[in-house]
Amino acid sequence: MKYSHEKLMEEKVFKDPVHRYIHVRDRVIWDLIGTKEFQRLRRIKQLGTTYLTFHGAEHSRFNHSLGVYEIVRRIVDDVFVNRQEWKQEERLLSLCAALLHDLGHGPFSHSFEKVFNLDHEQFTQQIILGDTEVNAVLKKVAEDFPKKVAEVIAKTYANKLVVSLISSQIDADRMDYLQRDAYFTGVSYGHFDMERILRVMRPREEQVVIKQSGMHAVEDYIMSRYQMYWQVYFHPVTRSAEVILTKILHRAKYLSESGYTFAQEPVHFYSMFNGHVTLADYLKMDEAVMLYYFQCWENEEDAILKDLCSRFANRRLFKYVEFHPSNEQMNKLMELNTLFKKAGIDPEYYLVVDSSSDLPYDFYRPGEEEERLPIHLLKNNGEIRELSRESQIVDAISGKRRTDHKLYFPEDLLRDESTKKIVKRQIRRLLDLPE
Template identity: 80%
Template structure:
């Protein structure tokens, strides 16, 4: 028996609120879960700053990664097994890629990446291929095995069928996070009939398709995703927290570059600030480390860093108003920027336009920058048809990008303008705030 085929003496299970149980029989999966790089995901929240909006959203990337693994395990063991279009030799590769697909996420995930121009998928591949416990476990299954797992993450693996299980418009990743995020935030939007979708999934050359009889379950899934993005992921309060988080990191980096003397020296950030972060440095960062610095930086002499950290730690978030990037609104933004400067408020940190954008579903458009593999239906006559060609509901939203812009600012600063009433009046008029917002005009 080889390591790749080795089973545990007894099946291990994780109790899970979404899938009831997560089953592990393969020794390599159990060993991967036990690595320090995978255990680190317990200290990375799945939804970043969303816990400041939905107090239940404290679940981790660890939870989610196990969930994605379990969905793929069910597909390859229960749905695909024995079908001629599925190569059983790809089973373990699919399971390992599913489990490890998020292992490169940093603290507060996407906000952290944007500030420092990092890519969690690059770090996922580096962790899989580098001098790590994960690499040593994977290498036990074959010298080339880590490379194959990394190729699945990079979407360059030769068998696109395996890639589509964890990275497509209807994959195990999305099916888990929609349900898991809905559960922990307490909303109803992310629920759909996953059991039905799994039953009608079929392997085909270079892709996974859905039987035509399951089309309505897929429609429900796509609409659930649409609602989750706009009601949860792009919630304006969450975005306010993300704005403050980003500005804290920007301010700390700017101070470091100007040789500011920190009371709490950001030693964990040095390599990131310099732009030469190693995998070893990166893996030392988690949200407990970030929050420690934010807690300490409340006592810094720099008033901007101190204030922003105080806001994040104590949930004193920015107010927001709707903002459309028209010529008229942009002129108002320029005027606001000048007024903030006159008032002694740095607009770089306290006047921020934030935009959110989502494309619920699209089909592949040759030549466009971002390739989107469409969802294909297996018709009763054996023909393969792209989903929007058969579904009027999906056709109605296909290729339609929705974008939302908001302007964030510290409402409490404006309320303190007792000696700058003229400035306050001008700012409030532009922001269209009135005494109903708690102002004495």
């Protein structure tokens, strides 16, 4: 029997709090799960620093990747099966792409990427195409199979229907992380009727469409996503932790470039610091490694690195106030920078503006930087209509980007006895803090 069609002697199942069971019968999928590159995802949290806000948010990219695989498996094995628009030979490719779509995430994901100018999707493709255990498994299917999986993840694969299963405005990726993140954070916002959505999905040449009778379930899904972003993903306390994490990495990089002698040399970071990151270097980095360094750096001589690491490890986070980037507020920020320096507090690390922005749903806007394929409804008469043309709820939020700005700072340092009283008073007045 060809490897691509080989089944396990007995179906394997993973007990899952979101989908109840995750079913694996394909030998290829089971072998991919067992690779060291996929097992590394157990050591990468799905929600980065969110566990410092919602204590239950300890779930991993491993959990999520299995969940996305399971949703796609249900779609291709139950929903799409025997439909003429679906090519059954794309089944295994869809399952592998779903399982491996997050393979290249680094520790603390987006904060890590921003500091070192890295792209987890590029590393996902490198893992799939490089000298890895994952690549060896995929090549057993066919010599060009790793390339096809990488193309699906890069959204360049010719069959856009396959791409849309894991990358669209209503895909398996989003359907899993909304429910999974809601479960582990303990909030109710991310819940929607996924069973209903799966039942009304239909394959078309370019993407999945939704039967008109399922429109209200999709409305609920979009509103769930909107609420999760503002109540969980962009929570100001989580962003405070991300600010500190980012500043730790910036400080360590600066010290390394300045010739500072570390008590605990950042050997795992050197390639990130100099911008020459090999795949082997990248795969050695996980959150356990980073947290080890942070714990060691609490004993460094550099006061800033020592303080920031202590804050992150012991959850002594920055406070925040609302900030609007108007001329008046920017002038206030410049004045605060000057006062922080007078107080002996480096504003580069201790006075930070952080902005979060989200576009909950958008229709197709060709040529724009983030052009998006819309969600299409299949009407009873066979006509296909873009969702916001039929739904007043979705129309109300379509194309409307919401942005939030916060100014983060260490209030405890403003209470420090060593800080000049007159400067402290001026800073607190500008930040609208009580004396």
